[in-house]
Amino acid sequence: MTPTRRALATTLALTAALATAPAAQAADTPQHPWYFDTLRVEEMWQHTTGEGITVAVIDSGVDSSLPELEGQVLDGTDLTAAQAGAHIDVSGHGSHMASLIAGTGKDAGIQGLAPGVSILPVRTLVDSINFSGDERFSEGITYAIESGAKIINISQSGSVSEEELAEATSLAARHDVLIFAGTGNTGESDNRVAAPASFSGVIAVGAVDRNSERVPYSSSGPQVSLAAPGNDVPGHCDGLTGPACIVNEGGTSSATALASASAALIWSQHPDWTKNQVLRVMLNTAERPDDQRRDDYTGYGIVRPDRVIVDGEGDPGDPDSPPIFRDWEAGLVPPVTPEPTPETTPDDSAEPAPGPEAEAAATSENSSSLPWILGGTAVVLVVAVTGWVLYRRRV
Numbered sequence: 001m002t003p004t005r006r007a008l009a010t011t012l013a014l015t016a017a018l019a020t021a022p023a024a025q026a027a028d029t030p031q032h033p034w035y036f037d038t039l040r041v042e043e044m045w046q047h048t049t050g051e052g053i054t055v056a057v058i059d060s061g062v063d064s065s066l067p068e069l070e071g072q073v074l075d076g077t078d079l080t081a082a083q084a085g086a087h088i089d090v091s092g093h094g095s096h097m098a099s100l101i102a103g104t105g106k107d108a109g110i111q112g113l114a115p116g117v118s119i120l121p122v123r124t125l126v127d128s129i130n131f132s133g134d135e136r137f138s139e140g141i142t143y144a145i146e147s148g149a150k151i152i153n154i155s156q157s158g159s160v161s162e163e164e165l166a167e168a169t170s171l172a173a174r175h176d177v178l179i180f181a182g183t184g185n186t187g188e189s190d191n192r193v194a195a196p197a198s199f200s201g202v203i204a205v206g207a208v209d210r211n212s213e214r215v216p217y218s219s220s221g222p223q224v225s226l227a228a229p230g231n232d233v234p235g236h237c238d239g240l241t242g243p244a245c246i247v248n249e250g251g252t253s254s255a256t257a258l259a260s261a262s263a264a265l266i267w268s269q270h271p272d273w274t275k276n277q278v279l280r281v282m283l284n285t286a287e288r289p290d291d292q293r294r295d296d297y298t299g300y301g302i303v304r305p306d307r308v309i310v311d312g313e314g315d316p317g318d319p320d321s322p323p324i325f326r327d328w329e330a331g332l333v334p335p336v337t338p339e340p341t342p343e344t345t346p347d348d349s350a351e352p353a354p355g356p357e358a359e360a361a362a363t364s365e366n367s368s369s370l371p372w373i374l375g376g377t378a379v380v381l382v383v384a385v386t387g388w389v390l391y392r393r394r395v
Helices: 003-020 042-046 093-104 134-146 162-174 250-267 273-284 305-309 328-331
Strands: 054-059 118-123 151-154 178-182 203-210 226-230 233-236 242-250
Touching: 042 305, 054 093, 054 134, 054 250, 093 118, 093 233, 093 250, 118 134, 118 151, 134 151, 134 162, 151 250, 162 203, 203 250, 203 328, 226 233, 226 250, 226 273, 233 250, 250 273, 250 305, 273 305
Parallel strands: 054 118, 054 151, 151 178, 178 203, 203 226
Antiparallel strands: 233 242
16 A cells, blocks of 8 residues: 555544544533533523513522623512612522522523523522521512412521411412422431422422432432432632632532423413423423332422423423312312312223323433322322421522
8 A cells, every 4th residue: 555545544544543533421511511411401492491481589689780690580579688689689588599490601601401491589598597586588479479479489498387387378379379499408317308399289209310310419209399400500619700700519408499490481382381290290200210209309200391391291281179188179178179089999890091101291302201290189299387497598
């Protein structure tokens, strides 16, 4: 072989090797965190970005001057004694949650999962220590409902009166509003049951990592309904004045924000659905092993809004029948939903109904066979809250 031909052969071999070599995975950035690929975010945004949905963030306030939140934040209200304004955020916690939900990524800021969403800030925290108390907390939920929020994000816990919060969650159920709250970050210590995630009518969210594994700090228990990414999520590492970065442990706070954003995307694409239908498809399309229905760590699974929005999976079912909290809603006076009907003995001559596996909407290549959460199924999260939670712990 001549030198010229040898050089050409070498060049072609190198070209072929480079063409067949696997592409290196892009590093996570605050504008494109790891879960954007898992959830096929770019494809979802071709259908919806969450427009038309207002998400209330009950937290430490939301700094609307952040580049990624410019034009995303409504007026809101400050329910703290400080009365500094809903757009004041001393700790930065509420602003981070708002950015994970609706950030635009502008000027290298945080890119949220649902940038078309409007954020309603409800300030109940002055900083990382001072909480306003249970009356203000329940008042915040009421304010959010009356202000037109369809989804309420509560990435915190605090001293909560059972009676006060029960009234607020009942009001949310009657007004077709979903409430998401973090389970807490005490999984490696006392694993305490934290309010408001422990209350009926509140969708408790746990945290998972990039391998879809529950993170050790995520509090567990029968109150857990769903899970979402909590590790390696965008944030501002040096306070709100610092650059956006990736935070190793965002906690169940971040997981709750991403669950709220997922619900907003689904509801935006299906504005005629009720809260029951949005939650039902979230539960039915959640990612989890084929042989499991639910557990106390990730609930019914990890949120996968892309399966609903991109693949069209999930049967919304009866608009008036909640997939969980059915008995609780029926027991309200007056009931939000019809009283559960007694089970009847099936007719032996009748053709058997399809089982849960046949009804589960999980047919795409990106899906696994998931449990069907029947609208008539009574899944009751019973948590005895007998006194006051004397110490507030942010989630």
